[in-house]
Each structure stands twice: as structure tokens, then as C-alpha cells.
Amino acid sequence: MTKHKADKTPQMGFWERNRKSGGYLLQKKTKEIAVRIIRAILLFGMCFLILQPILTKISVSFMEEQDLYNAMVINIPEHFTTANYKLCAKFMDYAKSLLNTSIVSLSIAVLQITVCTLVGYGFARFEFPLKKFWFACVIMVIIIPPQTISTSLHLHFRYFDIFGLSKLIRGETINLRGSILPYYLMSAGCMGLKNGLYIFMIRQFFRNIPKELEEAAYVDGCGTLRTFVSIMLPDAKPILTSCFLFSFVWQWTDGFYSKMFLGNIKLLSTQLAVIADRMDAWMVNTMKVPGGASVGYSNCIVSTGTLMVIIPLLILYLFAQKGFVESLSSSGIKM
Template sequence: MTEPRRVRVRGLARHIVLIAVGIVMIYPLLWMLASSFKPDALIFREPGLIPTDFTTENYSLGWNALSHPFTHYLMNSFMVVAGSVVGNLASCSLAAYAFARLNFRFRRLWFAIMLMSIMLPIHVIIVPQYVLFSELGWLNTFLPLIVPKLLATDAFFVFLMVQFFRGVPRDLDEAARIDGAGHARIFVQIMLPLAVPALATTAIFTFIWTWNDFFSQLIFLTEPDLYTVPIALRAFLDSTGQSSWGAMFAMSIVSLVPLFLIFLLGQRYLVRGIATTGLK
């Protein structure tokens, strides 16, 4: 076998393996999509992807199955997500600029502490957070889910932006200072326009992680009127065995649409953001 032919065979084999792995990874999503068009009695009886009894009734039932139309829970999630995205963009960019450009006492120590906080699981801090927010009277409001984002508590995004700001030449800062600009003007007029890829990456990841966050929202939101999409989907499950699987799968597909849209619209910025921050 000649060398060019051997290279083609290896490339074909790699593509076959990647396609097979991709099918295995996407199969659960395809199965859920197919199950959303099946009656409840056939969902677990027919494991195939092609429904023998096609119905769209699960979508109409799921939309109005709970105490509010599913639009209500979508809007609740959008409110939490919007506050989280704005909070992370504002606070994490300010904190990152401080670590990357300002000289203050114990900067390296605080930066190391910030990095170590990435390793703390949410289960470690959820109890003191619950006690604090309970004392403040914030339970059953969106404040516990939004206010911490305004305080740069997501260390991953601070680190991501620090890496980006460190890659910006300091000559730009010095030229701006010669023109009389201070740190506020440098940050707003120079750093932020250059940091669009990093900001977009932060916004996309914040959107996805907040939209899918079940644990924190379950802890702080117990009133049905405040349920977000993950908690509303949990309401379709019944411990007595009368779960509405078809309706839950249908609303799960609906809840995935914003995630697919935000990823498709921001994919270009996401790749650029990760590539320009050294997170390869």
C-alpha cells in the first residue's frame, strides 16, 4: 500500500470513529426528541427513534400541565439568566482589569485565593449562603441567584478575562495615559472593545450554566410562581409513578431551543474567546 493511500485510509478510519462516537453522544437527545412525539404508553416500550404512533399532543399537554403555562417558567429563567449575564460581564471584567493592570498590596495572594475558589464545589458554600440570604429575607426571590454575580463570584470568568487583558500590549495603556486617560477611560474605551471575544465567551457560558442550574434554583426558589425551567421540568415527575414522561420530554426539547440558538449565534465569538485567552 502506497503512502498516500495509507494516509487516506487512516483519515477515513478516524472519520468513521468520530462519526460513531458522535452518534453515541447525540443518541440520548435524539431519543428524547422522538419520545416527545410518542404516547406515554409507548415511550419505554419502543426504544427506537421512529415513532409508530406519532402525536404532538405532548407539547400542548406539557405547555399547560402545571399551574402556569410553560411561558411563565421560561420568562422566570430568562430573568435570572439576564441578571446573571449582566452581573458577570460587569463585575468579572472589572475584577480582571484590576488583577491584570493595577498594582495593589497582596495582589498575587488575592489572585491565588481567587483561583483556589474555583475548586470549591457549590455544595460547600450553599449552606452559609442559604443562612445569609435567609437572614436578609431574600429567599423565594431571584436576588440570591443574581446578586452574587454582581460581586465577581465566578472566578473562572475572572481568570479568563485576566488572561485576555494580560495579552493586550501595555503600550496602549501608556499611549492613553499620555492623552490624559485614567483607568476608567482605559477600561471603557480601550480594554472592553478589545475584549469582545472574552466578554462573549463569558456571556455564553453564563447563559448556558445559569439556564441549566437546577440545584441552586431548587434551594432558593420554593414558591411555584417563581419556578424556573429546570424546577418546572422536575414537577412533571411524580414519585407515585404517574409521571408525565411525554409532556416532560416535550418541554425539555422546548427548553433546549434557547441553548442551541445562543450557541449557534455565538459560536464564532466563543471559539475566538477561548483561543485568545490561552485556554486551549
């Protein structure tokens, strides 16, 4: 009977509850709505800043030259064309450059993450002489831009020698310039692109894994290597996934190390850097335009080439989106 009466008790409306709370409920609701609106505006602004340049490049890439100088054409091309993509594919030797970039980026990323994982685990779990000094060197690798040591790298690999043995035996040093070997040597020595950052991230991750897991493995008879491979690496999958994707993407778009060490290999980043010059040469030699390509059309070709460089990365992200987001969230919690 009591339950039946309680069910028939009329529910107070919002304004009635607000009146009894002395206006507190209205203030709370107003603050919640204001926070939601501000958050939506900020998110929209951030998304617009990221997407607007890409959308503009997509629109421009389908325009003919006359549309670029037509004040009535803003975002939608009046003369739709795919000729810009064909020209970019020709100037960049796209198929070969794409294959080379995929092979180099994948191999470099695997090599860098392998050695950085070993170094990061060593910093997190082992004690050795001058540990703090060597970790300070890792931080310096993160802070100091690679351009500051470009001259030293050039001279070192131009006159490469190991303990003077080459000059002693052959009478001259080895010129490794123009070869891919120097970059692989640097990556194997944790001096590649962003390697200091990967070491730091992996070290922080391993430091937050309880040592009891390793101690239990040691009690069960596992050695250091087996414990690392069987126990630690499976737990480190999130951070390794994040670092691998970062390494792959940064190597894909890198221009500094690619120009310095991989100049003889056709890569998308290096081909994109000279696409405007090739466009001018094509206009002069093939189309017989004395002044070369106009500024607007050159920018159009560069925008189209940029899209062709990042499209494979966007496709990769679409397939790896779930694992990438999960790895970032997991590594962020543990770091």
C-alpha cells in the first residue's frame, strides 16, 4: 500500500526543484550548458584549422589554371580536371618513389624501434656506470636539432674510417655519401630521426611496469633475455605501436636526412621538393612557354603533390586508427 502511494507521488518539475534549491539547480545547469558550448566551439575551431588547408588543397588540385585566377571560383572547380595528378605522378615518378619510400620507411622504423626498445628497457631496469650522464645525452638528442650537426655528419661519412684501418690498408678513407648505409648505421646507433624521443617514451613506460613481474619470471627460471621477450614486450605493445607509427610517418615525410643520406634514392619527400622546378622545365621545354609555369599553377602542382604524398598515410591511419588510439590512450595512462 505504501509503495503504491509512493508511485502516485507527483514528480516535481525543474523550476519547482530550482525554487526549492534557491536557484542552485539553474546555475549548475547553465554552467554545464556553457561548458558544452565552449568545448564545441574549441573543437570545431581546432578541426577547422587542421582540415581547412587539406580541403583547400583538394579543391585546388582539381582546378585548371584558368580557375586559379577566376575570382568567381572559390572552392568548387568550374573546369574539373585530373590532369594535375597525372603531371605530379610523372614529375615525381610516383610508382617508383612510393615503393622506395615504403621500403625505406618500414625498414628504418623497424630498426629504430628495435634498438630504442632495448636502450629504453636498459635505462628503465638496469644500473650501469654514468647512467644519468648517458640519459642526459638522450635528452640532448631530443633538444638539439639535427641541423646543428649536419656538417659533422657530412664530413664523418664523407671520410668514413674505423680506427684508421681503412686508411692504413687502402691508403684512403671510405666515401659513404650517396649510400643508404650511413642512415642505417645512425638508426642502429639510436641517432636516427627522433630516436631520443622514442627512448624516453619507452623508458617511461617500462618504469611504470611493476618489477614483481620480472622477479616472478626470474623465480620461474627465466633469464634476462627471455623475461624481456616473453614478459615485458607483450606488455609494451601499446607504446611500441605508437612509436612505430610515429617513426614510420616521420620518416615518410622527412626531408633533412633523406636529402643528406638518401639523395640517390627516389623518395616522395625529395621528389616533392623539386616538383616545382620540374614543372617549370616542362612548361619551357614541352609546352614552349618562355616564362615557365605561373606562380598560381606551380602552387597548384605543389598542393597536388603534397596530397599524393599524404594520401597513403591517411589510408594507413584509417586501417590502424583503432589500434593507434588505443595505444596512445594506454601509453598515456601508464606514462
